[in-house]
Amino acid sequence: MPEQTLAAAVRGAAERLAAVGILDPLVDAELLAGHVSGLRRGEVQAAIIRGDTFDGAAAERFDALIARRAAREPLQHLTGTAPFRHLELAVGPGVFVPRPETEIVAQFAIDALLADAAPAPIGVDLCTGSGAIALAMATEVPHARIFAVELSAEAHTWAARNTADAENLSLVHGDLADTLEHLDGTAAVVISNPPYVPEGAIPRDPEVRLHDPAMALYGGHDGLDVVRVLSTRALRLLRPGGLLVIEHGELQGEDIRSLLTADGWRGPATHRDLTQRDRATTALRP
Numbered sequence: 001m002p003e004q005t006l007a008a009a010v011r012g013a014a015e016r017l018a019a020v021g022i023l024d025p026l027v028d029a030e031l032l033a034g035h036v037s038g039l040r041r042g043e044v045q046a047a048i049i050r051g052d053t054f055d056g057a058a059a060e061r062f063d064a065l066i067a068r069r070a071a072r073e074p075l076q077h078l079t080g081t082a083p084f085r086h087l088e089l090a091v092g093p094g095v096f097v098p099r100p101e102t103e104i105v106a107q108f109a110i111d112a113l114l115a116d117a118a119p120a121p122i123g124v125d126l127c128t129g130s131g132a133i134a135l136a137m138a139t140e141v142p143h144a145r146i147f148a149v150e151l152s153a154e155a156h157t158w159a160a161r162n163t164a165d166a167e168n169l170s171l172v173h174g175d176l177a178d179t180l181e182h183l184d185g186t187a188a189v190v191i192s193n194p195p196y197v198p199e200g201a202i203p204r205d206p207e208v209r210l211h212d213p214a215m216a217l218y219g220g221h222d223g224l225d226v227v228r229v230l231s232t233r234a235l236r237l238l239r240p241g242g243l244l245v246i247e248h249g250e251l252q253g254e255d256i257r258s259l260l261t262a263d264g265w266r267g268p269a270t271h272r273d274l275t276q277r278d279r280a281t282t283a284l285r286p
């Protein structure tokens with residue numbers, strides 16, 4: 001391809017992405033331009049103002065990435081990373097891309113670990129996917145001991161890569177229903193962002209429908225199959241007074257509070273995200 005100014009390349013790419021309904025086309029175009037040139041987004045914006053150019057090879061790489069993004073491959077699969085709180089996680093096919101709303105949900109667990117009087121409070125992340133929540137807990141509460149469980153072999157491989165350097169984090173490949181039994185009665189916090197989409201509710205965005213693994217999305221007929229198992233398992237894992245944090249869909253708060261109350265949990269409470277939608281429910285182990 002001929003040499004191109006960064007300004008023209010990014011402008012053209014943003015128009016192409018807007019035409020297929022990408023939500024933030026300019027952001028995606030700038031981030032992919034940064035991926036090609038090894039620059040952060042702010043540096044791309046500065047390079048545009050300076051009048052920098054893409055040489056032919058860079059223009060070609062950028063064009064190929066924009067074509068894939070226009071075909072609705074997730075941005076994070078193209079860059080190979082997803083931001084989560086202060087972390088940059090490696091992601092790609094086979095693992096759920098961590099979402100901004102989960103950053104807020106993780107805060108409940110982090111706050112509870114920080115407030116715990118134990119010298120090394122135990123935090124458990126069931127359904128860890130890329131390891132996002134577990135690694136946030138391990139790095140933001142370095143005196144805590146964190147355990148993470150993931151059932152999918154592919155997702156577990158991504159989590160292993162992301163958590164390899166965290167000495168206070170143990171990752172287990174298994175089913176949340178019957179793992180970590182040696183921890184029963186000891187955990188200060190159990191957190192989970194389980195699969196919770198009802199089987200019939202196929203996600204609208206192709207990035208989710210076609211690229212997030214089915215095991216990460218669907219939770220049976222009413223979406224709560226894994227939540228029911230999680231409730232039973234977390235009751236055994238937590239010590240009395242320990243905190244359960246569950247992320248869920250915006251219409252599931254009431255059903256989850258009823259389910260937790262029926263299982264004997266104390267004070268189930270549903271919390272909203274920044275868009276004012278119900279996003280997480282917490283409860284205390286009696």
Ligand SMILES: C[S@@+](CC[C@H](N)C(=O)[O-])C[C@H]1O[C@@H](n2cnc3c(N)ncnc32)[C@H](O)[C@@H]1O
Pocket residue numbers: 096097098099102126127128129130131132133149150151152155174175176177192193194195196215216217226
């Ligand atoms: C919605 S994703 C959440 C991933 C990550 N915690 C996050 O917030 O980005 C749910 C994850 O749960 C895993 N999973 C589903 N059923 C499971 C089970 N029974 N035991 C352990 N992990 C499970 C899926 O493979 C997927 O990685």
